Amino acid sequence: MNALIFSAVSGVIMMFSSFLLNNKNSVRVLAHVLLLATIIANIFELRGISFFHIDTRGMLEFDRFALLFTLVANVCTFAFFLLSSRDLEKIGNHYSDYFSLLFFILAGIVVSSSFKSLLMLFLGIEILSIPLYILTGSDKRNLKSNEASLKYFLMGSFSTGLMLMGIALIYGATGTFQTGITVAEKVPVLLITGMMLLLFSMSFKVSAAPFHFWTPDVYDGAPTVVTSFMATVVKAAGFIAFMRLFAEEFGSIRPEWKLLVGIVAAVTLFIGNITAVFQQSVKRMLAYSSISQAGFMMLAIYSLSNDAKEGLILYAAAYSLATIGIFAVLVRMKDYTFEGFNGFAKQQPFLAGILVVFLLSLAGIPLTAGFLSKFYMLKATIDGGSLALAIFAVLMAAVSVYYYFRLIQSMYFKTGNATISGTTTGFKYTLAALAGITILLGIFPNLLTNWLYF
Amino acid sequence: MPINYYIFLSLTLFVIGIIGVLTRRNAIIIFMCIELMLNAVNLLLVAFSKMHYVTNVSKVTNAGSDGQLFVFFIMVVAAAEVAVGLSIIVMLFRNTHSVDVNFLNRLKH
Helix, strand or coil, X not given: CHHHHHHHHHHHHHHHHHHHCCCHHHHHXXXXXXXXXXXXXXXXXXXXXXXXXXXXXXXXXXXXXXXXXXXXXXXXXXXXXXXXXXXXXXXXXXXXXXXXXXXXXXXHHHHHHCECEHHHHHHHHHHXXXXXXXXXXXXXXXXXXXXXXXXXXXXXXXXXXXXXXXXXXXXXXXXXXXXXXXXXXXXXXHHHHHHHHHHHHHHHHCCCCCCCCHHHHHHHXXXXXXXXXXXXXXXXXXXXXXXXXXXXHCHHHHHHHHHHHHHHHHHHHHHHHHHHHCCCEHHHHHHHHHHHHHHHHHHHHHHCCHHHHHHHHHHHHHHHHHHHHHHHHHHHECCCECHHHCCHHHHCHHXXXXXXXXXXXXXXXXXXXXHHHHHHHHHHHHHXXXXXXXXXXXXXXXXXXXXXXXXXXXXXXXXXXXXXXXXXXXXXXXXXXXXXHHHHHHHCCHHXXXXXXX | CCHHHHHHHHHHHHHHHHHHHHHCCEHHHHHHHHHHHHHHHHHXXXXXXXXXXXXXXXXXXXXXXHHHHHHHHHHHHHHHHHHHHHHHHHHHHHHHCCCEHHHCCHXXX
């Protein structure tokens, strides 16, 4: 509740700051301070101190899983602010509005990760998506950005329609919107149909195959700063909502959907990884890589154990930190293709070294957070009884090494003149801190997962 | 009237909406079809709400009222979506002087 109210109020404050503060620097500092306050308030709630006592009629439940994910999302957003807030300036004139939209997205993330009622799921997903449609199209003069935003908007509202139909059918079958249904021996047809529609629409939102086709276009067309936020924090939030929905609402009819989710995970892993191999632009490669990482996160929904829960939180943190870091460097590059990175290590040895850490983490090499989060997922899958799916996931992770290492190869073993602009010392140290966290979580994952229990 | 009629009617409207989204090429018409899908859901929710009221009113006095509440939330969110969606379409029209989605294939390559 703390984080929800703080981020919603921060969004409103940022809206007013556009005419109260006429200095871009002060707007930026204000955004950082407000987000820091949100993080602190959230930590207080995680420690059992809630500032607000509001009766939500059992529609929202702020359990440790939701609170911890909110914390991870907020901290990743803070890292995003530190690294990329100056690049937000370059999108357009309405600097403070972008911040206020980002805060509203954070409020949506809190709602969609702590819902107990399907009404709140719907509202949370919508609060999170509608500002994103605007942010995607925020580069108003750029046709690619316009097109991406229209495509995202049409796809997003179409999948919202499917979700609402699913919710309506479930309401017809059970008579309530509260999660945690109990079914008799025979599962009603309406419930199964509703479950399928919800599965489709959530797959749309987290871009799992076969509903991923909008992702590369939208991620490629959106301003790179926005893509960096959209592909990380928002996608992870979608997965938390997905997991919560299927664990709590459909946990009792698990045999009906387990195979289907397994197939979706396998297809997502396959399509994401194989298509990423053929990309020439790093931005587009990262878009496909986000699809393939989504396949790994689907494994958590397939297995639904405690390990899967811990793993999903760790995965969200590892994947978001690494991808935000890579995008922060990518925004400053002149050329987004793989050739644009040729000879990068000669000019910026420090940045290149940090990028290597992030890429290794995404590929899942030991001693990085990415390895342990993949390990948790695979362990949960094997415990869930599907060795074949786990083996397939490992094979696909091996494919992913190819395109991540291709970037390392261009940076270190090819000659060229990669051009990067605007790297301040502060930027480098922040990136180094992110890389430090990535390695630290790779050695002591308990630092994060213990928060789930005490 | 039995509940089946309402289910068939709203499923028909919903499927018309889906077919419209998939086949039409004008952004505004696609958008209208999406609204049609949302309104089919509204109709279904109200019908279910009445159904649950009739069956459960002896046990709970306000049975089924949450379905009608949901309808209001859908209307509010749909209005917000219209505001954002139409402004995106207007922005696109200013740049390309067209609202045809076939025109939008720059991102493919």
